[in-house]
Amino acid sequence: MYREIASYYDLIYSWKDYKKEAKKIKKLILKYKKSDGNELLDIACGTGKHLEYLKNTFSCMGVDINEEMINIAKKNVRGVSFKKADMITLNLNKKFDIIICLFSSIGYVKTYSNLKQCIQNFANHLKRCGVVIFEPWLTKSTYIEGFPHMNTYDGEDIKIARLNISKIEGNLSVLDMHYLIAERNKEIKYYKDRHELGLFEIDKTLEFMKETGFKPEFLKKGLIKDRGLYIGVKK
Numbered sequence: 001m002y003r004e005i006a007s008y009y010d011l012i013y014s015w016k017d018y019k020k021e022a023k024k025i026k027k028l029i030l031k032y033k034k035s036d037g038n039e040l041l042d043i044a045c046g047t048g049k050h051l052e053y054l055k056n057t058f059s060c061m062g063v064d065i066n067e068e069m070i071n072i073a074k075k076n077v078r079g080v081s082f083k084k085a086d087m088i089t090l091n092l093n094k095k096f097d098i099i100i101c102l103f104s105s106i107g108y109v110k111t112y113s114n115l116k117q118c119i120q121n122f123a124n125h126l127k128r129c130g131v132v133i134f135e136p137w138l139t140k141s142t143y144i145e146g147f148p149h150m151n152t153y154d155g156e157d158i159k160i161a162r163l164n165i166s167k168i169e170g171n172l173s174v175l176d177m178h179y180l181i182a183e184r185n186k187e188i189k190y191y192k193d194r195h196e197l198g199l200f201e202i203d204k205t206l207e208f209m210k211e212t213g214f215k216p217e218f219l220k221k222g223l224i225k226d227r228g229l230y231i232g233v234k235k
């Protein structure tokens with residue numbers, strides 16, 4: 001997942017307004033965080049695009065399961081430390097004031113038991129009165145099966161088309177992404193990248209947050225339409 005196409009990730013998502021999202025995240029942190037420090041951990045940070053806009057306000061660290069993404073993040077964001085880590089088994093031996101996990105990355109943990117373990121890991125890595133903000137993937141009722149999707153990038157020296165048709169297999173949404181990439185003076189490249197994300201219900205997620213020691217909230221209006229945002233303050 002994202003391995004071969006890591007170097008194209010920022011082009012594929014060039015339409016995404018990371019600056020605006022980071023601004024909203026900063027506002028929420030200001031509202032909810034009651035711990036004294038300003039240490040922030042971005043879990044599943046990808047290429048570090050949110051951290052670019054957060055690093056001047058907070059002391060930041062990023063982790064991701066994918067080494068290729070981490071290597072790009074290191075080039076994108078100077079002065080921030082990055083580490084390869086899986087959010088399901090995360091153990092950094094350090095506590096933060098803020099944890100963020102954005103752009104539906106939490107969906108990749110696939111099962112409810114992994115989801116609960118991740119939320120427990122968020123709690124384990126937070127100081128008392130610290131805040132976690134995580135952006136979910138869709139639920140069974142908001143995910144539309146059989147829908148064709150297309151994302152394109154049209155640069156002068158590189159053109160990318162990414163297509164998929166949304167599928168469901170049991171409790172998982174399955175996105176078989178087909179990439180065609182045309183770069184100046186090169187042969188056309190074709191990649192297939194399978195993404196499987198759990199369709200987690202809101203009630204169940206809030207229940208896990210309560211059970212792991214958070215005062216939880218779900219904001220319907222988050223960063224992206226239809227996804228919402230979970231906020232938890234560690235008791």
Ligand SMILES: C[S@@+](CC[C@H](N)C(=O)[O-])C[C@H]1O[C@@H](n2cnc3c(N)ncnc32)[C@H](O)[C@@H]1O
Pocket residue numbers: 002043044045046047048049050063064065066069085086087088101102103104105108109
């Ligand atoms: C949609 S990208 C989001 C990246 C970044 N947060 C952003 O907003 O652009 C999902 C990211 O989750 C990472 N990821 C997936 N499963 C993970 C896991 N179990 N632990 C840590 N990172 C994971 C992927 O490598 C990928 O970088």
